Amino acid sequence: xxxxxxxxxxxxxxxxxxxxxxxxxxxxxxxxxxxxxxxxxxxxxxxxxxxxxxxxxxxxxxxxxxxxxxxxxxxxxxxxxxxxxxxxxxxxxxxxxxxxxxxxxxxxxxxx
Amino acid sequence: xxxxxxxxxxxxxxxxxxxxxxxxxxxxxxxxxxxxxxxxxxxxxxxxxxxxxxxxxxxxxxxxxxxxxxxxxxxxxxxxxxxxxxxxxxxxxxxxxxxxxxxxxxxxxxxxxxxxx
Numbered sequence: 243x244x245x246x247x248x249x250x251x252x253x254x255x256x257x258x259x260x261x262x263x264x265x266x267x268x269x270x271x272x273x274x275x276x277x278x279x280x281x282x283x284x285x286x287x288x289x290x291x292x293x294x295x296x297x298x299x300x301x302x303x304x305x306x307x308x309x310x311x312x313x314x315x316x317x318x319x320x321x322x323x324x325x326x327x328x329x330x331x332x333x334x335x336x337x338x339x340x341x342x343x344x345x346x347x348x349x350x351x352x353x354x
Numbered sequence: 355x356x357x358x359x360x361x362x363x364x365x366x367x368x369x370x371x372x373x374x375x376x377x378x379x380x381x382x383x384x385x386x387x388x389x390x391x392x393x394x395x396x397x398x399x400x401x402x403x404x405x406x407x408x409x410x411x412x413x414x415x416x417x418x419x420x421x422x423x424x425x426x427x428x429x430x431x432x433x434x435x436x437x438x439x440x441x442x443x444x445x446x447x448x449x450x451x452x453x454x455x456x457x458x459x460x461x462x463x464x465x466x467x468x469x470x471x
Contacts, residue, residue, distance in 0.1 A: 276459060285447060285462040286398070331397060335460075341388050342449070342460055344397045 244269040248345030261319045263348045265332035272334040279328045322352045360463025375433045375466045377448035386451030387431035404431045438470040
């Protein structure tokens with residue numbers, strides 16, 4: 243089955259700096275890669291996603307890149323703000339009605 | 355679109371009792387429902403996949419007789435934790451399968467915080 247690894251497990255950045263979180267996946271059949279932000283006790287919230295036919299996607303301060311050959315995908319957050327502090331999860335799936343396999347999570351702390 | 359309602363949001367029960375968690379798809383038909391469990395400071399782990407009108411598929415290590423899943427209709431899937439013990443205390447969350455187009459991405463219920471005392 244699919245295995246998703248995520249690094250780092252914790253990340254502390256100063257406000258205004260950039261944050262990068264990286265994930266690798268094992269199943270070459272995976273074709274959908276979402277990123278979620280989860281606050282304590284809440285459901286995961288989709289912040290951005292990318293499909294395997296696209297190499298990069300950007301939405302304001304957030305961008306995701308995908309390298310299918312290397313089976314890597316990364317989340318980039320620029321101009322970080324204190325409200326970006328949360329746990330972030332990457333995930334991978336084969337699309338359609340396939341299950342999501344989550345990474346282990348990254349606790350991001352943005353300090354003033 | 356793709357709204358999922360999950361109840362209860364939190365529950366405290368005594369060891370040995372059973373707890374039922376419901377997930378309802380409000381504006382679409384869910385032929386598949388994924389059930390995840392999240393222990394504190396850990397990731398979401400898939401427990402089982404329920405399919406409307408057929409038996410659920412359980413992930414390795416998940417006891418099917420302990421975690422009973424029912425998916426009797428296209429809008430309702432339930433997870434019953436039977437004979438709950440403190441180690442079952444966790445955050446349980448459902449997510450419907452989206453079908454061929456993935457128009458809505460994956461959505462999640464609001465989650466159920468189960469505490470077994």
